Amino acid sequence: MKQGNNDPASLHTTVLLHEVVEWLRPKPGGRYMDGTLGMGGHSLALLQAAGDKAELLGLDRDEEALTLARKRLVDFENRVHLYHTPFSGFEEALDDIGWDTVDGAVLDLGVSSMQLDVAERGFSFVHDGPLDMRMDPDSNASAEDLVNTLKHGDLARIIRVYGEDPLAGKIASAILKARDKERITRTLQLASIVRLAYPPKMRHTARNHPATRTFQGLRIAVNRETEELEYYLKTIIGRLKPGARVAIISFHSLEDRAVKHSFRDAAKGCKCPPHQLHCTCGGIPEMKVLTKKPLVASEAERNVNPRARSAKLRVAEKLGPNGETV
Structure with missing residues (x-):
């Protein structure tokens, strides 16, 4: 690269x-x-x-x-x-x-x-490059593989669950229709398909690029991030x-x-069912x-680095064997 x-x-x-x-x-x-x-x-x-x-x-x-x-x-x-x-x-x-x-x-x-700014990595919908998205280029199936082989339901689930896009079904339909004509191999090619799947009004009023969530969902799926x-x-x-x-x-x-949720559960200790009135598991x-x-970036940091705007930091501390602070 x-x-x-x-x-x-x-x-x-x-x-x-x-x-x-x-x-x-x-x-x-x-x-x-x-x-x-x-x-x-x-x-x-x-x-x-x-x-x-x-x-x-x-x-x-x-x-x-x-x-x-x-x-x-x-x-x-x-x-x-x-x-x-x-x-x-x-x-x-x-x-x-x-x-x-x-x-x-x-x-x-x-x-x-x-990774985002180098077109050859295939993460960006702003710069054209091969539709890859693999953190490790030698592992897993690429985004191109998923986009061109998954069934409608599986593709829609990735975009809806991992990308959190309410138009997942519509976007998946647009992708399947496009790939019937030619294989989807480039980032800007996919970004255009997703953008056109949005209704014109939503397309023009969207805060972020319409493809933002679809690319997020595919990246998470490709790298098994969840x-x-x-x-x-x-x-x-x-x-x-x-x-x-x-x-x-x-x-x-x-x-x-x-x-x-993971930090909260580890801090609770008790593993009894929620409906149970009294703890019987003895969890510590x-x-x-x-x-x-969550802690967020300061205004000064966000001004210098716009990508820090969505960052959230959570911190937890390991307790002693009896649940005591060390």
Whole structure:
């Protein structure tokens, strides 16, 4: 892939950087995990704030992002462990380097500027490119595969559930009609099909491009992002040291709801059915929710980085074995 500038800091602006560092409270000798390494912005800030002997495990399924992050973290190379894997593979990586637990973990679920702005990656409905959308170009079926092979119901479900577009059925019909004439292979080709599927009035008054939600839905499906997040939320608690915190940045309501409900359930402890008046399971809270409402980017950050407008940060802390704060 061609890239005019390989400076990681110029390719992507890290979202909610100061808030993540403030809430994770990195310390000397701590062990931290960045499950979505990207350009290494959060990782670099955590290592700088932690001081001597802190270590970091960084994961990403984008090989190019890993290469760029490795350059950015070169001053800490002896204390950084980088793995080419999705964040759902964090337990294997932890076991490989011999860590039972970590002192803090961060996930940034957004798509990087490097991926969005480079037409060849196929994420953008603004720049023309092959209809790909794979975070790891060597894995999974591409968006082109899904758009040209899925049945109407499956395609509509992806656009409705993952893209949260109420016109999912109409859009899916338009896609099937178009692909009967020719294979859909380009991003702007699909964007045009979706745009024309919108009624003229909605098309002209829409706040965002009509294809925004369809592209979101396809990206989530292609990269199995929902399954990745669900698995991570179920397993990360067991690999946090008591007192450790996990910070997760989401960019759409589907992700934010999943994080919110997972943190809430872990903080409740009781697993009894909702209709049961008294707890009989003896469940003990495992986490404490530190952000009752998600933290959002400041106005200053939103002005500098418009993509931060939809970012939401939630943070929770691992409790002790008896549900006590450590």
